[in-house]
Amino acid sequence: MRKTITMAVLLLALAACNQNSKTTDNNNINMNQKEKAKEVAGRRNFGAQHPVMTPQPCIMIATYDENQVPDVMMAAWGGQCDYDKITFDLGAHKTTDNIRLKKAFTVSFATEENMAESDYFGLVSGNKIPDKVKRAGFIATPSPNVDAPIINEYKLTLECRVIEMEENGEGGARVVGEVVNWSADESILNAEGKVDLAKLKPIIFDSSALVYRTVGDSIGQAWHSGKKFQ
Template sequence: MRKNFGPKEWLYPMPVLIIGTYDENGKPDAMNAAWGSISDDRQIGICLSPTHKTVKNIMSRKAFTVSVGTEKLVKECDYFGVVSANEDPCKFEKSGLHEQKSEFADAPLIQEFPFVLECKLISYDEKSCHLFGEILNISIDDSVLDAEGKVDVKKLAPIAYDPVNKNYLKLGDPAGKAFCIGLELKA
């Protein structure tokens, strides 16, 4: 038996994406966004309401960073989602995190996040809230790489958002080898 819930903003897993921007005065800001994904080879799409200070910053600077939320930084990730820079312009400083200017985009790279996409704005539609950015670079800290230079998901310990139960979930263990396990069903 199945139960119908109607249309909801539920999907699993929902990423925890921390969007970093500079305001018109060069002050760093960050927000938590769960509605985003890779939308092309070098493109990310994120759904952001025009009321966010982050959107104003992106429209002004035409750039942003996207950090992958991690278990180690779950408190800071949540903080960036529950506090608005529109109400508290010092929220980034209060987080205790540190920024450095991205080499590739006019946006802050938050030092504590080990996996960061550096992006420039492609487009933003205020009606649909759809923002698209070109990925100019992906910066990954050595601490989350394995001996072969690949991302070690267990070291990264990315988190996902559970929209039904309002929890953050740690990801990490493989369920099967992609582009391989399904071949067992091929006749």
Template sequence: MRKNFGQQTWFYPMPVLIVAAYDEKGNANAMNAAWGSVYDYKKVMICLDESHKTTQNIKVKKAFTISFADAKHVKECDYLGIVSGNEVPNKIEKAGFTVEKSSFVDAPLIKELPMTLECKLIKFDDNGNIIADIVNVSADEKILNDKGKIDPLKLEPISYDGVGHKYLKVSEVVGNAFEDGKAIK
């Protein structure tokens, strides 16, 4: 038997994304965002409210980065979501993070977060969603496997549980994509 909950914004898994951008003076700001996804081939979409400092910075610089929050930095990443850059301009530093400028877009990379998408703004759609090209994906070598590819088990990305208000980490391989289903044929 199923239980009906009505209309909810519950989605699994919901990645915890740290979106960072520079303001007009070159000051970095970052925020925790859960409403983002792949939009199209080599494109992303993020839903950010107009009131966010990061949203305003993206409008100014036409570029931003998306780092994947990881299990090692739960506290720091959560802090970026509960404090506004409009009120605490140095919240990245207060979280204990350091930044460097991306080599591909005019946006900050958070050094401590090991995987980042470097993005160039395409547009804000009619609903205010941010659509962007992924210009580069950068990853710390410590999260690569023996073939030089990103290993999600080493990355330990976290997901937001909107029902229980918890963070969960990816920690186990349970199957092989485009392979396991062949057993049913």
């Protein structure tokens, strides 16, 4: 009986070692594949580390916690994924927990006017400083459409409900939200009633220099400037 148990233990140990060896081999293969990326001739090559995607928006995600305390964080990994849908990736944040709880959020855009306050929202965690919205001197108003706050100082805001949340196993998640309404302050509209980015002055995140930059001037007309090549 003892011999049988000993043999079983040895077989299990060998199986575990083989599995670990396979895992290590697979990891080494993946690492080697990345290391063997072919260089593009005539250019400086950086491999796969910290790729520069530009422009990256400075989106301000506002949520409520279980006590209806407002929170705001800045995120850059996000964008529009359908006509009325937006998506972004988050790590393990207070915002991520709030979105899980409320299944709702609002998205606004950092601007030249409130760059410092917006940067502050990205610097501090709502888990450690729950009143950071108040500390920044901003005012939160409940959205009439979703269970999330509208930050009055941000002049363009999208009210969203969560339609998909894919967990990453590390406390973060990829979030897809449906825009149920969006509103803009009259001060950023043009004579035709459309949002004028020149008036809004949104900023973008430069991931190469780690600075914020303003959106530049208009240089051409969409779906028109390229017609000269037709």
